[in-house]
Amino acid sequence: MWVDLVSENVQRLRAYAGMALGSQERGDAAVHAALAKILTLHVSQTPDRLLLFGLVDREIVRASRKQVPFFPKASPLGALTPLERRAVLLRVTHGFTEEEAGEILSLPAKDVKTVLDAAGLKNARLARQLRPPRPARRRGSSGE
Incomplete structure (x- = not known):
């Protein structure tokens, strides 16, 4: 079930998105957008970790197009x-x-x-x- 999968992986998703985007705030926004998409798309696929990370990754790409990640x-x-x-x-x-x-x-x-x-x-x-x-x-x- 999606709820269980998300609760088990939310910290890893946040870490991935935050590090990929150079900001925890931007990473959290990407995770939030991906999770909202799960609700609105009525994803019919069986929930799994790869699908969940894939949805977050697509939001990371979208966020990167809007603002280039900053890294020292x-x-x-x-x-x-x-x-x-x-x-x-x-x-x-x-x-x-x-x-x-x-x-x-x-x-x-x-x-x-x-x-x-x-x-x-x-x-x-x-x-x-x-x-x-x-x-x-x-x-x-x-x-x-």
Whole structure:
């Protein structure tokens, strides 16, 4: 059901949109517009995470056309094109596969790989800054 899916993912959607647009306020507006669209379109598809992120992504694109996202020059995200930024966020921060990111971005998986390569996803600094922190390991849990 849509309500459950939205409540489970709203914080991730807000984070994705806010980082993609360079402003949490603009990101929240994009999420709000996507959620309103779900209500008005009577989306007949079975609700799933990819569809939900795809709807938010389309609102991010619309918002980017109205106002260019602002990122400080020193920000790793600021050096990326909007498409590269969205692809990197989906892969690194939200853990989508290239195929899933392609579905969200309306691109074939091979094009997502090309975009990620162009973004320098292998850049360890960028990946470290975007990846959510891992839970701390407990001592002695590795068989020592």
